[in-house]
Amino acid sequence: MPNFYRKSQSNLARKHRIVSRKEMELNNWKKVQNIIARLYQHIARQREDIARQNCS
Numbered sequence: 001m002p003n004f005y006r007k008s009q010s011n012l013a014r015k016h017r018i019v020s021r022k023e024m025e026l027n028n029w030k031k032v033q034n035i036i037a038r039l040y041q042h043i044a045r046q047r048e049d050i051a052r053q054n055c056s
Contacts, residue, residue: 002050008043015039 015036022029 002046004046005043008039008046012036012039012043 015032019029019032019036022032
């Protein structure tokens with residue numbers, strides 16, 4: 001497993017812990033949810049990039 005993936009997963013877990021302490025549907029909760037969504041997108045793009053690099 002690549003190092004960036006482990007780092008991203010720990011960062012994602014940290015953000016999930018933060019959002020669990022926020023009240024749902026408030027502005028701070030929405031901000032953290034947006035950050036989590038962007039992290040998932042970032043991880044997906046990293047995985048696609050590694051797959052593309054290994055293919056060629």
